[in-house]
Amino acid sequence: MKKLLFLILFCGSWLQAQLSQQFKSHWFDGRAEISSYELTQSRYGEQRQGKAVLIFVTEDFLKEAQVKANQKSKTTIPVLKSNRTKSYWTGIYPYSIMSSSFNSLRTKHPLIKGVASIQEWCGQSYLQLNATKEGFSYTSHSYFEGEADQQLTLEMAITEDDLWNLLRFDPQQLPVGEYKLYPSLERVRLNHIEMKTEDVIGELKPDEYVLKTPATGRELRIQFDPAFPYTIEGWTEKFTDKGDDFTSTAKRIHTERRQYWAENNTRFKSLRAPFKLDQE
DSSP states (O other), X not given: OHHHHHHHHHHHHHHHOOOOHHHHHHHTSSOEEEEEEEEEEEETTEEEEEEEEEEEEEEEEETTTTEEOSSOXXXXXXXXXXXXXXXXXXXXXXXXXXXXXXXXXXXXXXXXXXXXXXXXXXXXXEEEEEEOSSSEEEEEEESSTTTSSEEEEEOOOEEHHHHHHHHHHOGGGSOOEEEEEEOOHHHHHHTTOOSXXXXXXXXXXXXXXXXXXXXXXXXXXXXXXXXXXXXXXXEEEEEEETTEEEEEEEEEEEEEEEOGGGOOSGGGGGGGGGGTTTOO
């Protein structure tokens, strides 16, 4: 009953929310926001140095097919998309992770679609979450025994992948207090956990959102600029693995707004320099 009440209140506030002229002028200017981060990622009991990139952009989306539209039409809806990448090395071999979230600017559903893929030398994994009238359709493909080729129907609830986009709309839209949350697709696969809701506690501070999971002791802190457009300055994740405490962090290096999809010629390579993505 509490979850139903939360969803009603949350979805109601979503429907009532109006996009400000400030939001429209910034996010519908035909460019994407690209931010690079210095990453320290805990993996296999050790901290690894790497890089992370967050890309936020609005685009036209086919609601039924849930893919990017080639052109705007009566069947498309505007979405805010985030692409979040991480790259780091574990000993001799690298990890490459990408998560994407698509949040509608019109519908009451916070998340329309979420995907994540993980590549490393042991193999590949791909997960996808699609919003439907019945809830979420969840698909998982993995090279690990017991995780391959899963297809599930899940109840609708907020997801951890939602939070990054909700923050960019307006930090005041982030859920606070006790609520149920689906873990991020990245965390589901890396930690080999079941895709089910967790009881969490959200706390909103002037420049930080804190997410705590009492059952596991995990804590995620997302730091952001309190002024529009609420640029994400970094994040800190604390968790316990096999009795040891670990911390992963990210700190922003550089941010630009660019039409990166039109800058794929070799002559644009110098544009990478300020992001420091090629530095060890």
